[in-house]
Structure formats: C-alpha cells, structure tokens
Amino acid sequence: MAKQKVAMLTAGGLAPCLSSAVGGLIERYTDIAPEIELVAYRSGYQGLLKADHIEITPDIREGAHLLHRYGGSPIGNSRVKLTNAADCVKRGLVKEGQNPLQVAADRLAEDGITILHTIGGDDTNTTAADLAAYLGANGYDLTVVGLPKTVDNDIVPIRQSLGAWTAAEVGAHFFDHVSNEQSAAPRSLVIHEVMGRHCGWLTAATARKYIQRTQHNEYVEGLMMNTSMKNIDGLYLPEMAFDFEKEAERLRQVMDERGYVTLFVSEGACLDAIVAEREASGEDVKRDAFGHVKIDSINVGNWFQKHFAARLNSERSMVQKSGYFARSAPANAGDLRLIQSMVDLAVESALNGISGVTGHDEDQDGRLRTIEFPRIKGGKHFDLSAKWFGDVMDFIGQPFEAA
Numbered sequence: 001m002a003k004q005k006v007a008m009l010t011a012g013g014l015a016p017c018l019s020s021a022v023g024g025l026i027e028r029y030t031d032i033a034p035e036i037e038l039v040a041y042r043s044g045y046q047g048l049l050k051a052d053h054i055e056i057t058p059d060i061r062e063g064a065h066l067l068h069r070y071g072g073s074p075i076g077n078s079r080v081k082l083t084n085a086a087d088c089v090k091r092g093l094v095k096e097g098q099n100p101l102q103v104a105a106d107r108l109a110e111d112g113i114t115i116l117h118t119i120g121g122d123d124t125n126t127t128a129a130d131l132a133a134y135l136g137a138n139g140y141d142l143t144v145v146g147l148p149k150t151v152d153n154d155i156v157p158i159r160q161s162l163g164a165w166t167a168a169e170v171g172a173h174f175f176d177h178v179s180n181e182q183s184a185a186p187r188s189l190v191i192h193e194v195m196g197r198h199c200g201w202l203t204a205a206t207a208r209k210y211i212q213r214t215q216h217n218e219y220v221e222g223l224m225m226n227t228s229m230k231n232i233d234g235l236y237l238p239e240m241a242f243d244f245e246k247e248a249e250r251l252r253q254v255m256d257e258r259g260y261v262t263l264f265v266s267e268g269a270c271l272d273a274i275v276a277e278r279e280a281s282g283e284d285v286k287r288d289a290f291g292h293v294k295i296d297s298i299n300v301g302n303w304f305q306k307h308f309a310a311r312l313n314s315e316r317s318m319v320q321k322s323g324y325f326a327r328s329a330p331a332n333a334g335d336l337r338l339i340q341s342m343v344d345l346a347v348e349s350a351l352n353g354i355s356g357v358t359g360h361d362e363d364q365d366g367r368l369r370t371i372e373f374p375r376i377k378g379g380k381h382f383d384l385s386a387k388w389f390g391d392v393m394d395f396i397g398q399p400f401e402a403a
Contacts, residue, residue: 002114002141003112003114004033004036004037004114004115004351005036005037005038005039005111005112005113005114005115006025006029006036006037006038006039006113006114006115006116006117006350007038007039007040007041007053007108007111007113007115007116007117008022008025008038008039008040008041008075008116008117008118008119009040009041009044009045009047009048009075009116009117009118009119010022010044010073010075010076010077010118010119010120010124010149011044011045011077011078011079011080011118011119011120011123011124011127012044012077012079012120012121012123012124012149012150013077013079013121013150013151013327014071014072014073014077014327014328015121015149015150015151015161015162015163015164015167015327016071016151016163016166016167016170016326016327016328016329016330016331016332016335017119017147017149017162017163017166017331017335017338017339018071018072018073018074018077018119018149018163019067019068019069019070019071019072019073019074019330019331020067020068020330020331020335020336020339021119021147021149021162021339021342021343022040022064022067022073022074022075022119023064023065023066023067023068023074024068024339024340024343025038025117025343025346025347026038026056026060026061026064026067027061027064027065028343028344028347029347030061030064032347032351033347033351037056038056038061039053039054039055039056039111039113040053040054040056040075041053041054041075042054042075042076043075043076043077043078044076044077044078044079044080044120044124045078045080045082045104045127046078046080046091046093047076047078048104048107048108049080049088049093049094049100049103049104049107050093051107051111053111054075068330068331068336069330070330071327071328071329071330071331072328079123079288080093080100080127081123081127082100082101082104082127082130082131083100083101083127083130084100085098085099085100088100101130101131101134102134102138104131105131105134105135105138105140105142108135108140108142109140109142113142114141114142114143115142115143115144115145115350115351116128116131116142116143116144116145117144117145117146117147117346117350118144118145118146118147119146119147119149119162120146120147120149120150121148121149121150121152121154121155121161121378122150122154122155122156122376122377122378122379123378124146124149125146125148125155125357125373125376126373126376126377126378128144128146128357128373129373129374129376131144132144132355132373133373143349143350143353143354143355144355144373145346145349145350145354145355145356145357145358145370146346146356146357146358146373146376147162147339147342147343147346147357147358148161148162148342148357148358148359149161149162149163150162150163150164151163151164151167151195151196151202151323151326151327152164152195152196152197152198152199152201152202153199153201153202153205153380153382154196154197154198154199154201154378154379154380154381154382155357155359155376155377155378155380156362156375156376156377156378156379156380157359157361157362157363157371157375157380158357158359158360158361158362158371158376159359159360159361159362159366160338160359160360161359162331162335162338162339162342163327163331163335164201164202164205164335165205165332165334165335165338166326166329166330166331166332166334166335167195167202167206167326167327167329168202168205168206168208168209168326169209169332170322170325170326170329170332171192171194171202171206171209171210171322171323171325171326172206172207172209172210172212172213173213174320174322174325174326175192175206175210175264175320175322176210176213176214176230178190178192178320179214179229179230179262180225181318181320182229182260182262183224183225183229184316185315185316186259186315186316187255187259187260187312187313187314187315187316188259188260188261188314188315188316188317188318189255189260189261189263189305189308189309189312189314189316189317189318190260190261190262190263190317190318190320191262191263191265191301191304191305191317191318191319191320192206192262192263192264192265192320192321192322193265193266193267193300193301193319193320193321193322193323194206194264194265194266194267194321194322194323194326195266195267195322195323195326195327196237196238196266196267196268197238197267197268197271198238198268198378198379198380198381199238199239199266199268199379199380199381199382200237200238200239200240200266200268200269200381200382201382202266203235203236203237203264203265203266203269204235204237204382204389204392206264206322206326207232207235207264207392207396208388208389208392210232210264211232211392211395214230215227215395217230228258229258229260231262231396232262232263232264232396233251233254233261233262233263233396233398234247234250234251234261234262234263234264234396234398235263235264235265235392235393235396235398235400236263236264236265236266236269236270236304237266237268237269237382237384238266238268238269238271238381238382238403239381239382239384239402239403240269240384240400240401240402240403241401241402241403242400242401244307248307248308248311248312250398251263251308251311251312252311252312252313255312255313255314261308261312261314263304263308265300265301265304266300267298267300267301267321267323268300269300269304270300270303270304271298271300274298274300274303299319301319301321302319304319305317305318305319341368342358342359342368343358345358345368345369345370346358346370349370354370355370355373356370356371356372356373356376357370357371357373357376358370358371359371363375384400384402
C-alpha cells in the first residue's frame, strides 16, 4: 500500500464545531495511525490553491485536545468555489486560463496527499464533490471525506449538522440578555434576527431553547420584569407564509396590552420578496461566488423593523443579531459527542478509501454513514410539521401556515 498522507481544511462560515473537529481528526489519526503525516491547508480552499499549509507537528498533536475548548477555526476559513474560475482569477488565487480544479488537484498530488478531509457546509462539501469527481475522472488517487458543518442545519440528506445545536443554545443565551432591553423604554419593539438563509431550523430551535431557558423563571410580582416581558410574540421563517396586515393587527394588540413586542426572525424570512422589491427599484443586489445573495447586505431584520414599528406605534425599536456570537462559540456537550462520532467514522472511511460526507442519512432511517457526494445538497427546508415546532408556536400563541 502506498504511503498515506492526510490533509484537512475548513471552509465557509464559522460554526461551533470547526476547532473541535480539527482537534478530533488529529487525535483520531494519532490514536490509530500515528505514522500517517498530517497537514492542514490554511484558510480552506484558498490555502489549497495558494500552496499554503500548516504541518501538524508532534507538539500540535500533543495539544490537540485543547481545541475542543474553543470556537472559530484553528486553521482558518474562506469561501472559494473551485468551479467558479472567474472569481478565483479575480481574487488572485489562480492565473487567467487555469482551471482551479486542476490547480487544486495538482497541488494535492504534488504534496503527496492521499486523504483530504473537508469540514464545511453544503457549499464546502459540494465543492469537495466537484473536486472528488475531477480527481476520479483524471486518474488521481485520492479519498475525500467531508464533515457536515452549518448552523443552519440545512444539508440534504443529513439529519443534524455539526454546530447547529450549540448555535441554538448560545443564541438563546444571547437573547436572554437582550430581551431585558424591553424595560428600557415604553412601547418597545425588539427583533432578534437569527441566521438561516433558506432554512428556519436555527431560528425555531433558538426560540425553543430560549423558551426552555426562561419559562420557569421566578419574578417579583407587581413589577414590570415578568413572564410576558420575556415572551416571544412572533416568529418568522423562510418556510412560513403570513398575512402582514393580520400579523400587524395581532401584534398591535399585544403592544397595546403589554407595552412591548418581541419577534424572532430568520435572516432568510421574506428574503425573496425583499430582493424582488429592491431589484424592481433598480438596486443591484450583491451575490457571492456561489451565486447566493449576500445576506448581510439585505438586513431582513431591518425590513421587519421598518414595516412593523410604524404599524405598532412603537416609541423604540431595535434589531439584535445573535449570528456571529452564536456561530463563534465552542461546541456544547451534544455537539462534542456528535463531532466525535462523525470524526471516528470519517477516519475509518478515509482509511478504507470510501469518499463522501459523514452524517445520519435521513433516507436510510437516520443511520450514521458516509453519504455519497452526489446526494449532498444545500437548502434543505425546515419541516414545519415537527411536533416540537408546533409546541413552540402554541406557546407563543401565533397561528402559522407553510409558504
């Protein structure tokens, strides 16, 4: 058997699993195949194209357990699509006329890499799929095994992506503090914008965690810090349809009765309508290398603020975003266990020459397996029929229907 050499990279946005997954891979290979050389490409696919990597030294191996304590990525991220040659040229990652897939494949071959681990979301792993297909078609002997990372939890057909549980829990912690802003001024509208471009899972799960966190609080009776002030009054997801006029009237009644309104809004809620509205007015909506609307340029939360504040006769309104706080957190206990199980399978699959993405396969009764690359897709929608979501909406007291 040819000598094995393993490379890893993290890519896309951050999630509360990257540091732990890198640490887990280093620990697992050190445990079962300590003779295998390990490297990490710095800043994801950008480092691969620029031949920029980090040697995993004996000292790094010895300290790898510390990576489970932290958020972020110890080897850096970037957003690079290897099939978008024009963008790679524009960013100086390849030269005019070069095929980024070939540049990446040649670099892996020159570096002697036989196994590549990609840790990322649907864009990272579909890019890995493109790379694996190119390598196979062009005679490169390389196994590519991905780990599914995204706080949105929107990878098809994976039941639970790494980092999403933590992001929901930390987002709830964030808003538990922010919700106290309701006491700062009369008739306040506070909007919590949560990450989730196409999928409302994280917003719904964050709301659930927030309710669990606050519903048993004890308060001093007769004062303004009470259960209703900590309530959620409206929740809006990309998968949901709602009548703006009816919702405005419902929330106006809440404002009149209580003196404050709290909304949880997914950053992808009403996104298509907002983009269409802006493009119709002649605005050039920015998009990334993958063709996605640059979500931070849209400010969905601000759109909800603008449209609801006036209708509710708010004296004060604000939008608070938990996204960067939540996605940069270290993994919680549930995610640490999920990471370990997926890392162990990823290493086993890699050493057996099986390419794909590890995850619980929803099309095979939720069994943890290495899922074939062609089946990996992004944009999985949140299932509004989930019982726990129905319980959340009943608790809020908001009627809802699918879009």
